Amino acid sequence: MSETVFTYGAPSLKFGPGASRELAHDLTALGARRVLLVTDRGVAATGHPARIVDSLDAAGLAVTTYDRSRVEPTDASLTEAAAFARETGPYDAVLAVGGGSSIDTAKAVSLLTTNPGEVLDYVNPPVGGGRAPTEPLLPMVAVPTTTGTGSESTTVCVLDVLAQRVKSGISHPRLRPALAVVDPDLTTSQPAMVTASSGLDILCHALESYTARWYSDFDAKRPEQRVPYCGANPVADLFARQALTLLAGSFRAAIRDPSDRRAREAMALAATYAGLGIGSAGVHIPHANAYPIAGRVRDYRPAGYPQDAAMVPHGMAVALTAPAAFRFTFGATPERHLDAARLLEPDATGSGPDLLPAVVLRLMQDVGMPNGLGAVGYAEPDVTDLAAGALQQQRLLSIAPRPAAEEDLAAIIADSLELW
Template sequence: MAPIPSSPETVFTYGAPQLKFGSGASAEIGYDLAQYGARRVLIVTDPGVAATGAPQRIADQMKPYGVEAEVFDGVRVEPTDAGLREAVERARDSGPWDAYVAVGGGSSIDTAKAINLLTTNDGELADYLNPPVGAGRAPARPLLPLIAVPTTTGTGAESTTVCVLDVLALKVKTGISHPRLRPALAVVDPDLTRTQPAGVTASAGMDIVCHALESYTAKPYTSFERKSPEQRVPYCGANPVADMWSERALSLIARSFRAAVRDGDDTEARADMALAATFAGLGFGNAGVHIPHAGAYPIAGRVREFRPAGYRAEEPLVPHGMAVALTAPEAFRFTFEACPDRHIRAAELLAPGMEPPRDAAEHLPRALLSLMRDIRMPDGIGEVGYTGADVPALVDGAVKQRRLLDMSPRPVTEEDLAGIFTRSLSLW
């Protein structure tokens, strides 16, 4: 199977934002900003979230603490390099700022990370993008405090050190990854997710599921060669801390995912999903993800006509969580043999009432398929518009995510990926 390291890693790292969680938590951000000594802050959001009134309400609630806020609502869903450059320009022109507050989904939070980086450090976006697309430069100076306020229950961007974006000229998804990008504080207020439509709850929820499952089954940190401190990366492989967050996220999902999709007013289920998203973010943000996330990049990037229910999308769109989920059953059928115990344990947590199938390799795929049918995920990548003829292009896109594929507990070839995509054309 995977090669055995000559000098195995003995150290893992774990980083996290401070957390304030619960109904009403977003009303206290002025106080939190004052603790950082901030007086003038930029709120980064997208037009859809701005329309709910939440960013302006958060801005107004800061005034008693002597904090003045401006709302920038120009974030584009699925940020591009062009969009990020524009957002950074706007922030530079209207700055200087003492802190940033991101209110929204992963796109808003990631845009705020890029703004924070490029208003505190020299250079331009391309300098910091992961190689080979960019120069992979590390920020030389500390960033400003960023408070992340997620309004969708999925990405976990409030916990992570990455900013993901599309580079338009290269038609490639890449990112910036550095511990300094991590928000200082995550304010998770389940009340802000009430307006999330069922389709968004379903897709974003599958992102949570896959964060937990992929980081739980990722190569363990001890299976890598020993790193020098300079070589350490935030994603260090499965480890005891990330495992714990992933397990707990799966239990919350088992209890509340179906209910949250069925009834958007089920406040307990909403709160569980908000907690699960954060927990899974704290897990994968320190361990890493693998095949389903690598496959999601081309599935989302090469979309033709698909328009999902529940999304106000002007353009065709395969939502990130859906794109991740559609190859997950086949990916975990493939990785099973590398660490059967973890796959079985994950299935037990995700589907505690399920009768274990005779073939243990089927346990996790079946738990996933049952969940995906119940929350009305499409029946495979065929239903979002792909055919067997697209498989080579999807494989090409997935292999570009080498950093993710290297986290797979079982080494994965292009042929393996082709098999996973082909068998994912129709799932049931």
């Protein structure tokens, strides 16, 4: 019997220039008096967290700042953040100010300070134990300072599991923030490569949720079996298509001129829309591939990111195999792939499996992405290992519009070693 029900969940949303100046009101409305602000040192250097702390102090809230969130969190960094919260708490709420890394760190803090167990107990199987929280989490307010991750809207915390050299996630509806406060004014300080990488995360969120397996193609489930990622559906489609339309008119402009407020606001809204789409529909093959690509990095250090450790930023890791992945999935939903391509590039011509990959590749070149996996340190001998790592992401692969076996993933990854 086929599924007849889809679910949709989203945080309360406050959007617009200056929205972050109202956080004292928002946190007080949640009943918070003692607040843990979670950020990272790069974002702290912009002055945004300090300004927010001053406004909260002036309103009589007691704020403690944790500024050691790791860009691309690990199980170790999340454990450290939770230990800090336990030692300095208790708190009434958690406030995340930063990119997806800070927001995901705050999600883990909220989880691990209210529920028993360690990080790996909650990580999705087969990497971790897949435990579900049994106790309510602390209310969380997410204030993104990058335009892309969508973490302010989702039920997922993404992390690198160091011992297994793989990126995975914790997924549960209780991880969704109570409130997302999206202030485009906070994004003007992000470096060009951060804008490019996080913007490609927006792109892939929208494309993957729009091309995901349709919700009614799954077997029917009991209410308690339904998961946040339920496949493409009519509500998620609206957000995905609008995100693509906004990206088409703003992404290149935001790279060319970081001070272009119109482009920055459109990018922030696109990120919000795409996040609201994936929070219901989910993502598939490009994100599954991205986890081992980021988790097995050797020595690549992208401009605009901390240089103290090698990394492939999440949005970059997702985008590098996206053209080949969408070529692979084209046959399952040709009309959606073609529609997405023309939303991004209205003048694009063609009607076959290469149209969407070609549009994505042109965009990647224009925003300065590396030329394939080879440019971030991978080679042909790595393909088998990367495919095996991607295969572990069954939560994501199950949403793909076309089944992807290990040999399919290997072919996609091999095709992505060099892109142009």
